[in-house]
Amino acid sequence: xxxxxxxxxxxxxxxxxxxxxxxxxxxxxxxxxxxxxxxxxxxxxxxxxxxxxxxxxxxxxxxxxxxxxxxxxxxxxxxxxxxxxxxxxxxxxxxxxxxxxxxxxxxxxxxxxxxxxxxxxxxxxxxxxxxxxxxxxxxxxxxxxxxxxxxxxxxxxxxxxxxxxxxxxxxxxxxxxxxxxxxxxxxxxxxxxxxxxxxxxxxxxxxxxxxxxxxxxxxxxxxxxxxxxxxxxxxxxxxxxxxxxxxxxxxxxxxxxxxxxxxxxxxxxxxxxxxxxxxxxxxxxxxxxxxxxxxxxxxxxxxxxxxxxxxxxxxxxxxxxxxxxxxxxxxxxxxxxxxxxxxxxxxxxxxxxxxxxxxxxxxxxxxxxxxxxxxxxxxxxxxxxxxxxxxxxxxxxxxxxxxxxxxxxxxxxxxxxxxxxxxxxxxxxxxxxxxxxxxxxxxxxxxxxxxxxxxxxxxxxxxxxxxxxxxxxxxxxxxxxxxxxxxxxxxxxxxxxxxxxxxxxxxxxxxxxxxxxxxxxxxxxxxxxxxxxxxxxxxxxxxxxxxxxxxxxxxxxxxxxxxxxxxxxxxxxxxxxxxxxxxxxxxxxxxxxxxxxxxxxxxxxxxxxxxxxxxxxxxxxxxxxxxxxxxxxxxxxxxxxxxxxxxxxxxxxxxxxxxxxxxxxxxxxxxxxxxxxxxxxxxxxxxxxxxxxxxxxxxxxxxxxxxxxxxxxxxxxxxxxxxxxxxxxxxxxxxxxxxxxxx
Numbered sequence: 065x066x067x068x069x070x071x072x073x074x075x076x077x078x079x080x081x082x083x084x085x086x087x088x089x090x091x092x093x094x095x096x097x098x099x100x101x102x103x104x105x106x107x108x109x110x111x112x113x114x115x116x117x118x119x120x121x122x123x124x125x126x127x128x129x130x131x132x133x134x135x136x137x138x139x140x141x142x143x144x145x146x147x148x149x150x151x152x153x154x155x156x157x158x159x160x161x162x163x164x165x166x167x168x169x170x171x172x173x174x175x176x177x178x179x180x181x182x183x184x185x186x187x188x189x190x191x192x193x194x195x196x197x198x199x200x201x202x203x204x205x206x207x208x209x210x211x212x213x214x215x216x217x218x219x220x221x222x223x224x225x226x227x228x229x230x231x232x233x234x235x236x237x238x239x240x241x242x243x244x245x246x247x248x249x250x251x252x253x254x255x256x257x258x259x260x261x262x263x264x265x266x267x268x269x270x271x272x273x274x275x276x277x278x279x280x281x282x283x284x285x286x287x288x289x290x291x292x293x294x295x296x297x298x299x300x301x302x303x304x305x306x307x308x309x310x311x312x313x314x315x316x317x318x319x320x321x322x323x324x325x326x327x328x329x330x331x332x333x334x335x336x337x338x339x340x341x342x343x344x345x346x347x348x349x350x351x352x353x354x355x356x357x358x359x360x361x362x363x364x365x366x367x368x369x370x371x372x373x374x375x376x377x378x379x380x381x382x383x384x385x386x387x388x389x390x391x392x393x394x395x396x397x398x399x400x401x402x403x404x405x406x407x408x409x410x411x412x413x414x415x416x417x418x419x420x421x422x423x424x425x426x427x428x429x430x431x432x433x434x435x436x437x438x439x440x441x442x443x444x445x446x447x448x449x450x451x452x453x454x455x456x457x458x459x460x461x462x463x464x465x466x467x468x469x470x471x472x473x474x475x476x477x478x479x480x481x482x483x484x485x486x487x488x489x490x491x492x493x494x495x496x497x498x499x500x501x502x503x504x505x506x507x508x509x510x511x512x513x514x515x516x517x518x519x520x521x522x523x524x525x526x527x528x529x530x531x532x533x534x535x536x537x538x539x540x541x542x543x544x545x546x547x548x549x550x551x552x553x554x555x556x557x558x559x560x561x562x563x564x565x566x567x568x569x570x571x572x573x574x575x576x577x578x579x580x581x582x583x584x585x586x587x588x589x590x591x592x593x594x595x596x597x598x599x600x601x602x603x604x605x606x607x608x609x610x611x612x613x614x615x616x617x618x619x620x621x622x623x624x625x626x627x628x629x630x631x632x633x634x635x636x637x638x639x640x641x642x643x644x645x646x647x648x649x650x651x652x653x654x655x656x657x658x659x660x661x662x663x664x665x666x667x668x669x670x671x672x673x674x675x676x677x678x679x680x681x682x683x684x685x686x687x688x689x690x691x692x693x694x695x696x697x698x699x700x701x702x703x704x705x706x707x708x709x710x711x712x713x714x715x716x717x718x719x720x721x722x723x724x725x726x727x728x729x730x731x732x733x734x735x736x737x738x739x740x741x742x743x744x745x746x747x748x749x750x751x752x753x754x755x756x757x758x759x760x761x762x763x764x765x766x767x768x769x770x771x772x773x774x775x776x777x778x779x780x781x782x783x784x785x786x787x788x789x790x791x792x793x794x795x796x797x798x799x800x801x802x803x804x805x806x807x
Contacts, residue, residue, distance in 0.1 A: 096121040112198045114144035119153075130157040140194035148191050152177030170234040178242040178260075186249045234267035254284035264298075272297040272310065288320035305340035312336055324393030330354045334362075343368040347376075355391045356383045363414070374416040382409040382429070401462035407431050412439075419444055426453075433458045448522040459533040465510070507623035507712075515621065518575045521548040529560075537562060537595055551576035555584075565591030565609065581619045582626065588612040593638055597755075605758015608641025608678065616684065627687045627711050634689075637679040642672050645760055658764070673698065687712040694718070707751070714755045719765065721746040 096103070100117050107115035119134025137150035153176040184190045242260035247253075258280045265274035277294045296312035315331040334349040347363040361378040385408035389396060396405070408430055412423040422440035429435075437453035525546045532542035542560035546553065552574050559568035571584035589611050594604035616632035619625070680694040689709040696703035707718030723746045753761035 108141065112141055112196045114139040114141055114147075116147065131155070140191065141197070141199050142194045143191065146191075148182065148195070149178070149180045151175060151179065172235050173237045175237075175239045176241065178239060180242070180244045182244070182246045184246075184248045184250065188250060237262070237264045237267060239263075252285060256282045256284075258282070270299070270301055272299050283320070286321035288318060288322060290316055290318040292316035307338045307340075309336040322393060324395065326391055326393045328355055328392050338368075340368070343370075354388075356388045358383070361414075372418055374414060374421070376414040378410070378412050378414055378423075380408075380410040382407060384408075385430075398466035399462065400464050400466050402466075404431055404462050422450075428453075431462075443522075446522050447520065449524075451523070451525040451527065453526075454528045455530065455532075457531040457533075458529050461533055461536060507627050509622045509624050511621055512623065512626075513573075513575065513580055513621050515575050515580060518548065518553060518573070519551040521551075521553065523548045532560065539567075562588075563592045563595060565589050567591060579619050580621055581617070583617045584614070586612065586614045586616075590639070593641070594644075603644060605644055605756065605760070606638065606641060606678070607644060608638035608675075611637045611639070614682075624712075630684050630687050630711060632684050634682040634684070635680070636682070637677065638675075639677055641675050641678055643675065644758065645671050675703075678703075682709075684711075691718075694720070705749075705751075709755060715753065716751060716755050716761070718749075718751040718762075720749040720751060720762065722749060723747070 097120055100121070103117065103121075104115050107113050116137045116139070117133065117135070119136065120132075121134075122130070122132035131154075133151070133154045135150075135152065136154065137147035139145065139147040153174070155172075155174040157171040182190065182192055239260060239262035242257075242262070244257045244260070246255040260277065260279040262275075262277045264276075267273050275294070275296055275298050279292055281290045281292060282288065292314065293316060294312070294314050297310045299308040299310065300306070311333075312335070313331070313333045316329075318328045318330060319326070331351075331353045333351045334347050337344075337346045337348075339345070343366065345365040345368060350359075350361045350363060352359045352361075358381040359378060360381075361376060363374065363376040365372050365374050367373050384406050386396065386405040389405075408428070410423075410426070410428050412426040415422045415424050420440065420442050421444075422438065422442075424438055426439055427434070427436050433455050435453045435455045438450070439453070440450040442448040442450055523546070525544065527542075527544040529539070529542040529544075532539040532544075539560035539562055542558070544558050545556040547556065548554070552572065555569065555571045555573070557568060557570055559566070565588065567586070567588045569584060569586045571582065574581040590609040592607065593610035594607045596610070597604055597606065612634065613636075614632065614634035616630060616634070618627070618630045620629055675696050675698040678694075678696040680691050682689040682691050684690075687710070689711060690707075691709065692706045694703075694705040694707070702723045703720060704723075705718050705720035707716060707720075709716045748765035749762045750765040751762035
């Protein structure tokens with residue numbers, strides 16, 4: 065038995081020596097470079113690719129099947145002269161005996177100088193889609209001397225059988241100086257990854273594989289360049305179709321045209337999982353940073369085999385949004401308040417697909433405001449935006465465009481003009497000359513609307529505010545509903561409470577024509593009018609509760625253009641009002657003193673004039689509002705007038721008549737005594753000048769005083785007739801005689 069064992073051992077040793085000797089003989093006596101043509105033909109017939117071997121082939125046989133390829137390239141059979149991949153060197157070694165058990169045991173695998181070119185043509189077909197495909201029947205390769213790619217008739221092919229998967233066992237994989245370029249002829253876009261360095265630990269199925277990769281990426285249009293580094297542990301199970309990337313960390317820097325010369329430092333990390341059997345993908349423990357921005361969250365994608373559905377969550381920590389946007393090259397338009405966007409944070413639940421993304425259960429903090437609701441892009445291709453938000457408070461004035469220097473100069477010039485004219489009016493009340501009509505430009509020529517963006521707008525917005533500040537007006541429980549599609553923006557409603565009153569505005573903005581068209585319908589109910597017409601000195605000319613109805617249209621894209629083309633109608637009523645800094649009593653006394661041919665000696669008792677009601681209607685034509693029926697009721701007085709308000713220069717020109725009604729008491733000043741002959745007389749006033757001056761621009765109309773004197777003389781003669789005639793004549797004759805002196 066011992067002898068048999070010894071003999072068996074010698075036989076096995078002899079066989080091993082023979083195998084080693086055969087391997088030595090093969091590797092030294094057999095040169096694969098002599099069979100390049102056969103190897104290329106084998107690649108065409110079995111792998112259906114065009115293999116070009118420009119360099120030498122080095123190899124070893126046992127116990128490792130070693131192979132080194134130099135200067136090799138691969139092309140598709142359809143386009144064999146244009147390789148989609150080439151490399152400088154590929155080196156690998158495979159154990160021979162495990163191959164018999166369908167196990168691939170490799171030592172280190174090295175790839176040097178890999179260059180991969182991927183192209184998609186005008187029809188959307190990619191060159192990589194032809195890899196491994198035989199030529200259609202009847203076609204042959206264009207390479208000289210090449211045999212048909214698949215010479216075996218289809219009828220003789222054996223049916224495919226399910227085979228046990230190959231087991232991989234690789235000590236390491238190293239890729240040096242690789243390059244991948246992708247070009248899409250449909251949009252002219254080019255994406256390139258260069259200087260790719262990839263290294264892994266031992267590659268075994270079902271265990272974590274350490275991986276590290278660095279690369280430089282660039283995009284052609286617009287030009288973007290990025291340096292990236294990727295680290296983590298890769299794990300895969302082909303039987304379960306499950307792939308994991310644990311402790312993934314991606315970092316780098318980016319620059320380019322969109323960043324306007326700025327550099328963005330970015331990083332991302334988390335746990336990635338793709339389960340093809342369950343058709344789900346997950347990114348858990350997501351952490352993302354970009355310059356000052358820090359975000360946490362998780363992403364889940366299901367139905368990978370159909371239309372993918374995205375769910376998850378996202379949280380952005382508080383940051384200075386203005387500084388962040390500046391750091392990534394976003395140039396914000398100048399705002400009225402340069403400190404806006406200083407605080408921003410966001411928390412939301414994500415819901416989306418390959419064509420839409422919604423931020424559900426959204427909570428945003430922006431400066432001093434807090435928003436909740438929903439924000440969604442329902443169609444990426446159409447940029448269909450849907451907004452449903454509620455806010456505790458929001459000061460819109462802070463975010464409006466800042467005035468240009470030209471507009472500021474216009475405002476300053478107009479303010480100086482108003483102050484000068486107001487000073488003149490105060491210096492000599494009742495006697496100073498009437499101010500000339502204003503000529504300063506009151507409105508800005510700055511562009512108001514981003515017309516191109518509005519024409520492409522597809523939006524539906526539903527906003528609610530606890531307090532919305534707009535044009536310094538605090539609107540309580542404000543509601544804003546608007547929509548925009550194909551260049552037509554519709555304001556369904558902007559309404560709310562305003563200083564214990566109510567208002568509502570509806571309208572449209574049509575940017576489809578070359579010149580935008582605006583139509584507005586406004587209703588205001590018992591809102592303090594002084595908050596609408598504050599002057600440059602913050603002293604309103606009129607106070608009271610305003611009720612207004614207006615229907616207006618205009619066209620243009622600046623304040624000046626809109627005012628110059630303003631047309632429509634309006635009606636207004638002001639109740640429980642006050643004419644500020646306008647002592648009509650003094651003005652009337654001055655007129656009465658003129659009629660009495662006396663001079664006033666007393667000082668006026670007050671500087672304001674209260675009134676019960678002020679109402680009228682307006683017809684607007686190209687920026688000029690005509691008011692033919694101004695009426696006001698003041699205790700003891702009645703006021704009526706007509707005139708124009710030129711909104712183009714914020715000027716007015718009115719003729720006003722003030723009638724004394726039933727107040728026959730003596731005035732403190734003897735020169736201002738009212739007797740019966742002045743009862744019913746209409747005292748003429750002329751109001752012309754800047755609108756901000758209000759009643760301070762009004763003076764006695766000297767042209768009308770003469771007529772008033774004649775009327776007063778007629779009243780005096782009528783009194784004498786009454787005394788003389790008594791009951792001696794009939795009432796009809798008496799009235800006729802009185803009428804002669806009233807004309």
